[in-house]
Amino acid sequence: MASKKKFDFAAHIQEALNDSQLRSNFKFAMGTMIQKRKAVFADPEETAALRRTGNAIKRRCLSRLPALLEKLEKKCTENGIVVHWAETTAEANNIVLDIMKRHDATRLVKGKSMVSEEMHLNRFLEERNIEALETDLGEFIIQLNNEPPSHIIVPAIHKNRKQVAQIFHEKLKDTPYVEEVEKLNAIARKTLREKFRMGQVGLSGVNFAVAETGTLVLVENEGNGRMCTTVPPVHIALMGLEKVVEKLDDVPPLLRLLTGSATGQIITTYVNMITSPRKKGEKDGPTEVHLVILDNGRSKMLADRQLRQTLQCIRCGTCLNHCPVYTRIGGHAYGSVYPGPIGKILTPQIDGLDLKGSLATASSLCNACQEVCPVMIPIPAIIRRMRDESYGNCADSHAETIIKGHGFKKNIIESIVWKGWAAVYRLPYLNRLTTRMLGRFGHRLPKVGPLKAWTSVRTTPKFAPKSLHDLAKEEGIRDE
Amino acid sequence: MSLYPDKLDTVYYFGTCLVDMAYPDAGMAGIKLLQQQGVQVIFPQEQSCCGQPAYNSGFPREAMEVALKQVQAFSARDCPVVVPSGSCAGMMKTHYPELFAGHPDYYDIKAFSDRIYELGDFLLNALGARYKDKGEPVKVTWHSSCHARTEMRVTEHAKALLRQLDNVELVELEHEHECCGFGGTFSIKQPELSGAMVQDKINDIVATGASRVITGDCGCMMNIAGAMEKQGIGVRAQHLAEFIWERIHG
Numbered sequence: 001m002a003s004k005k006k007f008d009f010a011a012h013i014q015e016a017l018n019d020s021q022l023r024s025n026f027k028f029a030m031g032t033m034i035q036k037r038k039a040v041f042a043d044p045e046e047t048a049a050l051r052r053t054g055n056a057i058k059r060r061c062l063s064r065l066p067a068l069l070e071k072l073e074k075k076c077t078e079n080g081i082v083v084h085w086a087e088t089t090a091e092a093n094n095i096v097l098d099i100m101k102r103h104d105a106t107r108l109v110k111g112k113s114m115v116s117e118e119m120h121l122n123r124f125l126e127e128r129n130i131e132a133l134e135t136d137l138g139e140f141i142i143q144l145n146n147e148p149p150s151h152i153i154v155p156a157i158h159k160n161r162k163q164v165a166q167i168f169h170e171k172l173k174d175t176p177y178v179e180e181v182e183k184l185n186a187i188a189r190k191t192l193r194e195k196f197r198m199g200q201v202g203l204s205g206v207n208f209a210v211a212e213t214g215t216l217v218l219v220e221n222e223g224n225g226r227m228c229t230t231v232p233p234v235h236i237a238l239m240g241l242e243k244v245v246e247k248l249d250d251v252p253p254l255l256r257l258l259t260g261s262a263t264g265q266i267i268t269t270y271v272n273m274i275t276s277p278r279k280k281g282e283k284d285g286p287t288e289v290h291l292v293i294l295d296n297g298r299s300k301m302l303a304d305r306q307l308r309q310t311l312q313c314i315r316c317g318t319c320l321n322h323c324p325v326y327t328r329i330g331g332h333a334y335g336s337v338y339p340g341p342i343g344k345i346l347t348p349q350i351d352g353l354d355l356k357g358s359l360a361t362a363s364s365l366c367n368a369c370q371e372v373c374p375v376m377i378p379i380p381a382i383i384r385r386m387r388d389e390s391y392g393n394c395a396d397s398h399a400e401t402i403i404k405g406h407g408f409k410k411n412i413i414e415s416i417v418w419k420g421w422a423a424v425y426r427l428p429y430l431n432r433l434t435t436r437m438l439g440r441f442g443h444r445l446p447k448v449g450p451l452k453a454w455t456s457v458r459t460t461p462k463f464a465p466k467s468l469h470d471l472a473k474e475e476g477i478r479d480e
Numbered sequence: 481m482s483l484y485p486d487k488l489d490t491v492y493y494f495g496t497c498l499v500d501m502a503y504p505d506a507g508m509a510g511i512k513l514l515q516q517q518g519v520q521v522i523f524p525q526e527q528s529c530c531g532q533p534a535y536n537s538g539f540p541r542e543a544m545e546v547a548l549k550q551v552q553a554f555s556a557r558d559c560p561v562v563v564p565s566g567s568c569a570g571m572m573k574t575h576y577p578e579l580f581a582g583h584p585d586y587y588d589i590k591a592f593s594d595r596i597y598e599l600g601d602f603l604l605n606a607l608g609a610r611y612k613d614k615g616e617p618v619k620v621t622w623h624s625s626c627h628a629r630t631e632m633r634v635t636e637h638a639k640a641l642l643r644q645l646d647n648v649e650l651v652e653l654e655h656e657h658e659c660c661g662f663g664g665t666f667s668i669k670q671p672e673l674s675g676a677m678v679q680d681k682i683n684d685i686v687a688t689g690a691s692r693v694i695t696g697d698c699g700c701m702m703n704i705a706g707a708m709e710k711q712g713i714g715v716r717a718q719h720l721a722e723f724i725w726e727r728i729h730g
Contacts, residue, residue, distance in 0.1 A: 010672075017676050324659045328676050362670055364663025364677070365536055366626035381578065387538035395540040395579060409538075418534055422542035425497065425528040426549045435501055442501075453668040457675035458706030461502055468495040468507035472523040477493075477511060479525040480556055 007335050009358040016329035022158055026330050029157045033321040036264025037372070054257045055376040057250045058312040065302060068211040068244045069293065075214025079276040081289045089119040092294045096121060096236055099290055100130055100201055103234055109199030111218070111225040112136040114152060114315055115238040115294055116203065117337045118350075132203075133195045135224040137188055144171040150331030152317035152338065153262045158330050192224065202228035202286065206239035207314070208254060209291070212247040216291065218272040219259060226270055235286040237274070241293050242302075242311035254314060257374035261316035297350045304401035306385060310345050312375040319369035319379060325362050334359060341369035345382040353390050353405030360386035391415075431469075438463040484597075484606035485560050490520040491602075492554050492561040492595075496568045497529035498698045499719075506698065506719035510564040510599050513721055517607040526553040531579075532571040537665045540579060547576055548585070551592045560606070561592075564599040564721055565697050566628020566635075572596045574631045598628065600638040600696050600720055613645035614730030620723075621651050621690040623681070623704060625697035626659050638696050638720055645727050651688040655680070662703035678707045685715055692716045694723050 016022060041047040061068060073083045086092035092115075100108065108125060110116065110132055122132040122143075134143040138156035142149060145167050149155030156164070161179055168187050169177040175187055204225055208217040216237050218225050229235045245251065259265045278285035301307045320326045320340030331339035336347040336356060344359045360383050369379040388394055391414065392407025424430045442463030447455050454461070466474075473479070491514060499507040514521050527550060535543035550572070554561050563569040573596040580589040603609040622642060624635040635656075642650050661667065661677025668674075681704060685693050693715055695701050705717035718726075 013670070013672055017672055324661070324677055325673055328673065361666075362673060364626070364659045364661060364666040364674070366659035366663065367630040368626070368657070368659065371630055384536060384538075384540075387536070388540055389538075391538040393538055393540055395544075395581075418537070418539040418542045421534060422539075422545045425531070425546040428526050428528070431528045438501055450668040453671040454706075455710075456671050457678065457710060458703065459709045461702055461706065463501050464504045466504060468500040468504040469523075469525055471504050471508050472493075472495075472511065473525065475508065475511075477521055477523040480522055 007355060007358070009333070009335065009362070012333040012335055013329055013362070016333040021160075022330055023328060025158055025160050026327050029154070030321045030327040033154075033264065033318075037261060037318060037321070038264075040260040040264045040266060050253060050257060051374055051376050053253045054314075054374050055312065057245065057254060058314075058375045061245050061250070062242065062302065062308055062311055064246070065241070065244065068246055069241060071211040072209055072214060072244050073293075075211065076291055077214075079214045080279075081214065081216075081276060081291050084290060084292045085295075086292055087295045089294065089296050092119050092238065092292050092296075093121055093124040095290075095292050096203070096238075097125065097128060097130070099234065099236060100125070103200060105200035105234070106130050107198050108132045108201050108203055109195055109228050109232060110134050110136075110139070111202070111204040111220065111228040112139055112155075113203065113205030113238050114337065115205055115240055117149060118240075118296060119238075119294070121203075133199065135192050135195060135228060136220075137185075137222055137224075140188060140192065141167060144168070148332065148337070150339065151320055152315050152340075152342075154317070158332070196224075196227045196231050199228070199232045201234040201236060202230075202232035203236045203238065204229050206237050206243050206291075207258065208251055209239055209244045210246075210248050210251065211244055214275060215248070216272075216274040217251055217255070218274065219255065219268040219270065220272070221263070221265075221269040223270055226272055229272060229274060230285055233286055234288045234290070235274070235277075236290045236292060238292050238294065241295055241298050242313070258314050258316050261318040261372070261374040300401060301349055306382065307349065307401060307403075309377050310342075310349060310382060312377050313342055313346070314375060315342075316374055318372050318374065322368045322372050324364065324366060324368065341379045341383075342377070345377075345379055345386060348386050348405070349403055351404075353386065353403055354408040355405065357386060357390045357405060357408055360390065432467075435463075435467040435469065439465045439467065484602075485595075487559070488519060488606060490522065490557065490559050492557070492559055493521050493523045494527055494530075494550070494554070494561050494563045494568070494572070495523065496563065496565045496698065498702065499564060500528075502702060503698045503719060506722040507564060509719070509725040510562070510721035512725055513599075513603055513609070514562060514607075517603070517609055519607065522557070522559075524553045524556075530568040530571040532568065532575075533664050535571065535575060535579065536663075544579055544583075547572075547579060547589075551576075551585075551589055554592065554595075555588075559595070560597050560602065561595050562597050562599050562602050564719065565699070566598050566625045566632045567697050567699055569596050569598040570627035570631030598632045598634045598637075598696065600641055601632065601634040604637045604641055609641070611641065611644045611724060611728050613647045613727050615645070615647055615727040617647045617649070618692065619649045619651060619688075619690045620692045620694050621653055621685055621688040622656070623653065623660060623685070623693050623695040623700055624656060625662075625695065625700045628696055629657065634696070638694075641720065641724060642694065645724070648727065651690050653684045653688060655684050660700045660704055662699045664699065667703060674703075675707075678703055682708055682711070682713065686713060690715065692718055692723070694718055694720055696720045
């Protein structure tokens, strides 16, 4: 699924940082998202307890994932939902294509689905003369402009109102340039209603799949998700295999965490619970419901105690909103379907470190993501793991799975530098010597390599002529 | 909360590598503040670095070698280890046990980690330090390192110490919780990103109108002060310990 062109993260970062409009759009939008979340999770103790609950539920479900998936398949089948298994995105794409072909369908209406982005489904169908129409407002905007999403929850967040007005004006026939939100909404609504009428098959994602009852839970605010899952005669739901939960009781805490973290809502406008296709005597709903369960590297993550925690993610996107790096460069710079902190740990595991390992360097390990993650994924620790494995290293405690592209960054220079570093700080005489040399000659260090990077925006560090070791000795501070 | 040890007559001091090389006066100020509270301070000359640079850069084995050296250097006595840095303290307190999970010496490492305290927290809460300000009126702002805030959770303690000083007006940053962009090797592996982050931090600092920015972490300080100096901004950056020592001596 990787594009042929090599991913140049540094160039993307530079480009994003130079785009002042983009930076101001993100700064404003993320500030708003943070405030909204804060209002819903106002009580720190209650929030902490809820996050612990969410974490426990996800850990329990992951610990018995194979059994839960089997149960989900059994229950769904009993309810009349057809379950398909896809190990790769190519398999998943072909499953969707086969269903479309069987119904002679050439138009798919889509609700929001990150898994469909992961599959690059739109492109796949387009190449086979099938039109995939995005109906989520944000997805609709960026599809018009031929762009990928820049955020997991709010895909067009990088666009401001005026930019949206311009896109509508340029890309939609006979549409005047208007900036008022109500008028823009009306334009979108009118266009989208027409699309729903034309859609032959509807597609959606899944937020939670309940094994106990065979229920697919889908949250949304626009009603387009409900349209996609009820208007066309056929509904296809796509999910990553980590979305299964054991029982209905598991849903309320996770739902509360998801909507609170994602959009700062107690609950979304729509919560859809789909348990079967149209039953005999019922007047509406699709006559066929399909569930496609995608692996795409997830079962490999499951096999490793540390990496498994990546699968706890409920795709709320709050780690993006709180990340000092994401808020400055936006989602496109990551060149991946999943941007931000979660993307830094998820993408290299899916695409391989050799292709996307550089994502893990874009973190100051400030812990902002970990502080807000509703299911308490230790994102910084897993970023460190990506860095370890990039160099072919692994701490003893995490040697279970080796990530694709393990060791791609391994090189003699850095290995020697860190061996030398360890020697300096392991051997007191070498430490003394180094500190003394730096105190004496540090100001004359040539501005190359790391020092060049450092001094691009800062002055050269000033090394003290006498170290704290020296001062402590002089002052008679006891050494033992 | 009885998070602090009962016996407080003697403490170890872990100065950190950055203080050792670049800010030894801040390190000495910390030692003196502890001594002033009637505590005997021991500074093992065998100490060096907490190991965080390698730990965060993909070299866990090198980090472990250096970490083990620290554990040995502070093993003679079972007394608190006080650290004038939230980030290095966080490394030793929360990350050593993660780094050594499953290691034969795990329990020794864990026992060492349990003895780690950040300086400001220790002065305020373990020793009950109360300071009388003898300095001229000054307006300052406070920068918290991310690890002081999220791992050691000592930000409020440091600010409480600053508020004890009568002539010091503390103006908080608008985005106090946001990273300054240091992140150790992050600052040299992603210089543009780091530069954008420190720029926003500087703008926030300047907007407070403070003449000094006080912090408990010399990594952040080197980043922020170095960037301000490069731009000719006249706000002085100072470590909490050095600032307090200066204020109480007029």
